[in-house]
Amino acid sequence: MNRRLLWPAVVLALLLLLNLFFTPGFLSIEVKDGHFYGSLIDILRFGAPLVLVSLGMTLVIATGGIDLSVGSVVAISGALACLAISEGTGVFAAVALAVAVALVLGAFNGFLVAVVGIQPIVATLILMVAGRGLAQLITDGQIITVTDASFKVIGGGYLFMLPFGILLALVVLAATVFLTRRLALGLLIESVGGNAEASRLAGLRSRGILITVYAFAALCAGIAGVMVASNVSSADGNNAGLWIELDAILAVVIGGTLLTGGRFSLGGTVLGALVIQTLTTTIYSIGVPPETTLLFKALVVAAVCLLQSAAFRSKVFPQRERPAARPAAKDTTEVAR
Known part of the structure; x- marks a missing residue:
């Protein structure tokens, strides 16, 4: 009951049951037009961009930092990909350009944090504000529409009867798990997040680790931006990825990773992202009336966080104290002596 993943899993199950109450066939999955179809598939498909952004955010938070710029990176990468395709560039080259620019922007964030010494929330806030304006400049304030069928596959296509976006998110998740759990990178990240000064004295190159982590977060956001743009076949520099950074932070927190840094849980992050998407x-x-949507969402997320708190559970659900063990009887032979 004290495991951090228990309560998010319980809330996810309750949300699914609530949907089943209002929509009897909510949990059913059918095969239509050669691929799986159903509400659960839609949750996974629409939640794939959030899962990607949340994976990068997890590693950033594990170092004791925060990245508020991932939403702007989503908008920039989607805008670059659509602009390049509309001007005649091939889909592969356009996507590679968008992801490469996102990687450079993430490295820039890491440079500000690790080398210049700017606080993460301030360093990423710079790109959060400027990046949204840059996305508007790329699209010239307009919505760029793309009709290329191969570009549509990334966010709206299917492979092996599953949405391609789900498979892409699974590939990134598998790569992240391999790099952080099968190699020493995860331990190094947790060391820097737990105590950066002690890690430096132990010989770890914390600057390189920080730059790598912020670059990876932007890389995930760049892939998510291309996926979002592909899903709607257009790029909107103003609304694409808007507030996704806040949902990503909530997903990480719901998944059990502490904002203070240190140990992190990739599985918990994926579970948290699914909770957010299922809630939506x-x-x-x-x-639910549109004007109360954000309030309803905030109440559910607050409830999950409270249930995860051991101090809150101990006060609301006090456990009975076990009776004290009786003292052992004295040895009669020892007393006789």
Whole structure:
């Protein structure tokens, strides 16, 4: 009961049951037009960009930092990809350009944090504000529409009867797990997040680790931006990825990773992202008024965080104290002596 992943899993199950109450066939999965179809598939497909952004955010938070610029990076990468394709560039080259620019922007964030010494929330806030304006400049304030069928596959296509976006998110997740759990990178990240000064004295190159982590977060955001743009076949520099950084932070926190840095849970982050996406789907399915959507979402997330708190659970659900063990009887032979 004290495991951090228990309560997010319980909340996810309750949300699914709530949707099943309002929509009897909510959990059913069918095969239509050669691929799987159903509400659960839609949750995974629409939640794939959030899962990608949350994976990068997890590693950043594990170092004791924060990245507020991932939403702007999502908008920039989507805008660059659509602009390049609309001007005649091939889909592969356009996507590679968008992801490469996102990687450079993430390295810039890491440089500000690790080398210049700017606090992470301030360093990434710079790109959060300027990046949204840069996305507007790329699109010239307009919505760029792309009709290329091969570009549509990234966010709206199917492979092996599953949405391609789900498979892409699984590939990135597998690569992240391998790099952080099968190699020493995860331990180094947790060491820097737990105590950066002690890690430096132990000989770890914390600057390189920080730059790598912020670059990876932007890389994940860049892939998510291309996926979002592909799903709607257009780029909107103003609304693409708007507030996704806040959902990513919530997903990481719900997944059990502490904002103070140190140990992190990739599985918990994925579970947290699915909770956020399922909650969004639930809001629309049960007919919550649009003006109260954010309030409803905040209440559910606050409830999950409170349930995860051991101090809160100990006060609300006090456990009975076990009776004290009786003292052992004295040895009669020892007393006789």
